[in-house]
Amino acid sequence: MVDYRSKLITVDQALDLVRDGDNITVGLGANEPPAFLSSLHRIADRVSDVTITDCLPTVMGEYLSEENIRSSFSIDCWFSTPPLRKLAGTGRVSFIPNHLHLAGTKRNAHKRSRMLISLASMPEADGRTRFAAGNTYEEMIGRDADLRIVEISPNAPHCYGQNYLDWDSIDYVIESDGWPGTIPVVAPNDRDLVIGRYIADLVDDGDCIQVGIGGIPNAVCGYLMEKKDLGIHTEMMTTGIMDLMKAGVVTGARKQVDVGKAVFAFALGSAEMYEFIDRNPDCWTGRGEEVNNPWLIARNDNQVSINTSIEIDLTGQCCSESIGTQQISGTGGQSDTATGAQRSRNGRSIIALYSTVEKTDRVTGEKQVISKIVPTLRPGAAVSLSRNDVDWVVTEYGAVSLRGTTIAERVERLISIAHPDFREQLHAEAVRCGYVSVAPSVARAAVVGR
Known part of the structure; x- marks a missing residue:
């Protein structure tokens, strides 16, 4: 067993290393160092202009209070979450537009991190430790960082794959009993189940799957049990x-690359899931710049990407991360996985969204139902997936393929899966925009294009 005690420091000693103006990058999601971040607020009175660069934060430490953010810390994030959105008015939280497979590469080119700090598994006998729940950008950022610190915990999962660090590359070690951050499992609602059924019908036995989290993805996974x-x-x-x-539905037997392995860049979910991936030879963590590289995704035939969106316009532009100018999440790997799947032999990319959403007026408090299929995106909306890269689109009213279609054909197909109450209005707007000049067929679509 490697003796790491020569590099061992306390949390307080790690905090003493933080200087004014530092850029500290922490691990993604479940790789956030809980002991370090939970104590970071203790130095708020002695430091200034310290930037924390993160993605999908799960440790809600006191350093994220508005007072500490305004006085000492700022946040640069690859993916916004509710606690970060609450701090938007401070001017001290800013989003980094990115495709996830290039997050580390482009960040290093722009702003080098002085520190990388990540949760890691307990040391191995051969001189390695492993990032706890993935290696999306951690290793890449660490290559250029002045200091590389790991917070090791017996409660961190020990995943196999390209997520290891040689002890020679680690500067300091913090011992803790921290747990990786979890997120709740969202139970699918009735609309999720309808959409999930349509999506599952587009998946064949032997396909290779990419899917995320939330009500719709969870509904999809339920139907994929078949x-x-x-x-x-x-x-x-x-x-x-x-x-x-666990159900034996996933075997990986028909993959062309990494046969038999479930490959991922990072893990984020329940405590049960972290226990499942711990020392599981069927699970394999790859570097984010490789796992999410569209050209490498395409090496497996029949790759199917399943992502969700906030709104889509009648030409196919997908906004999946903002409400107008308000950043609420991030591009993440949506473009990576969608374009990678379409490069795959017989691959498919699926974008799912509800046909409507209930909106509350900020002034009057009145509630209004609006369509999520729109003539044009809201002013300032981020285009997460170009209309050039959209493939299948699914709502609770059906599934349509936009691959290779004209604008006029897209108008017809997208209106067919819009809520019936908005179809006439959408057609009128399509005429006004010059997309079409005659009424499309707006009968319920079910599945169009396969």
């Missing part, structure tokens, strides 16, 4: 994927 020999090549290992693996 399939056989699915493979996994996904940005994110989820509790839903774990359930499919």
